[in-house]
Amino acid sequence: MSKELITKKKKIKDLLLNPSSLSQLQMVLPNVGITKERMVRLMFSALNQAPKLLEATPNTLLNSMILSASLGLEPNTPLGHAYLIPFRQTDKTTGDKTMTVQFIIGYKGFLSLARRSGEIAFISSHVVREGDTFEYQYGTEEFVKHIPADGEGEITHAYCVARLKDGSSAFEIMTKKQIDGIRARSTARNSGPWVTDYEQMARKTAIRRLMNYLPLSIEMARAVAVDSKQEIGETGMDELADIIDVDFATEAEEEKPAKESKLSGMAKKAKRDNGGPPEQAKPKATEPELTDEKDEPFPEVGDEPELTLAQESVANIPSELLKLARVELNIYTAIPELNNETCLALSKRSNIIADRKSSLQI
Structure with a gap:
């Protein structure tokens, strides 16, 4: 992996773990059992599985994640809810090509x-x-x-x-x-x-x-609006102006000191006037140079145990259906301890129960 991509990888990692980004995720997530930590974990997983996403502009990557979160849909998982697809977009005015991310909702x-x-x-x-x-x-x-x-x-x-x-x-x-x-x-x-x-x-x-x-x-109306835009060759991201409030510069910038508030300045002046010691300048933190040897996969987020794809599929089954499936199959093992065969059995049984409930409602 080139030094440029390693730099992008670190910047995206910092961006996704930034308190502002996590706060934005928390605000847009509907109450469907998906946490902000899980959404970030899924994004890390998508980036590890499709490194070409790293070449995309960070804004489109983050906006796609926030869009996915706002709909309560997990991207790039076996559930098939949604997909993050990298593609080159051509500027109609300049002709310049930029790698961006297309968010596509699955059936x-x-x-x-x-x-x-x-x-x-x-x-x-x-x-x-x-x-x-x-x-x-x-x-x-x-x-x-x-x-x-x-x-x-x-x-x-x-x-x-x-x-x-x-x-x-x-x-x-x-x-x-x-x-x-x-x-x-x-x-x-x-x-x-x-x-x-x-x-x-x-x-x-x-x-x-x-x-x-x-x-x-609300979520379905937003999904329909985005998908309708994509039908006419647009990305649909302009439909998300009401929920996306995070920006990220694509070029590396030197970290700027935070602007001092008027109240903070008055407090420091009063301290000097009262004979207090002068403020000591804090040493600027230095960051080690990134090299190919330092490249590592994205980390997992939060305290959740790492799950296999089969276990993640079980974890995403609605709790009511999963509970009924466990009872019918007499399986009460914790999800992180389930093997692939048991996960498949629970998923199939949950689908049977869901179909049974739908038939009763018709």
């Missing part, structure tokens, strides 16, 4: 936000493939009928259906041509989930379109 992130709204009893999204039986009708007697075939044909459509707690329902159908048109306008069309997880992005696109007709929570 599971939209489903999570929809279920949190408190108004939706059931929501589901799928893709239709060649060979499937697929029928739908608009009008006074609307319906969707989808019977998947056994094969894995090419994707032809994506759709989302939802039922509200008042009994009303709605659905949105999109053709592959419509989906690809949206992908073509995205700044991250040639990288990230549009390349690695096309099916999930197609499902997400249908969900997002359906949200235009459903009651939205």
Whole structure:
């Protein structure tokens, strides 16, 4: 790793652990069981797994993290809630290219936000493939009928259906041509989930379109606004002006002494006038030069034990579902002590319980 990237790595580390940044995270986090320490840990993990993010401007990196936190979505985890994608953005005026971070919400992130709204009893999204039986009708007697075939044909459509707690329902159908048109306008069309997880992005696109007709929570409205901007080739960050209040210079700057307040100056003058000893200048702290040998992975934050990816997936299961899954499987081991097989069993059982509860609510 070059000396320049090591310097950026240290600056980003200092930025994320800065009390101001942590305070900002705490203010924007919704009450969904995610702490500011966990969000920083997830960001460190994302940077360790995708070092190219280090080349991005620190502002876009931090803003993406705050945006993810404000929605209560975990970025770059097996949950598939959201993704941080590095890409080069060209300035339309100067033609200069800058590495920035694109925050993309996954379909599971939209489903999570929809279920949190408190108004939706059931929501589901799928893709239709060649060979499937697929029928739908608009009008006074609307319906969707989808019977998947056994094969894995090419994707032809994506759709989302939802039922509200008042009994009303709605659905949105999109053709592959419509989906690809949206992908073509995205700044991250040639990288990230549009390349690695096309099916999930197609499902997400249908969900997002359906949200235009459903009651939205504050978080969901913000997510829809950001995703709508991305559909027309913008980043969507301008929608976050009301929650982002952190800035970070991309160029290294010499640390400047804090400006002395008027009250502090008056206190020092009074001390001198009363015969007190003069103020002693504090020695300036020196920082060792960064070298390639000093490069280390980002540290973990807080007192939480380090979890495997499988354990983190279990930790993110809603507490009510996890409790029921533990009872049904008779598993009461602490999460840091669970093996991968047990984590998978708990995750599957939680999904079964969630589907069972959704079916009862329809």
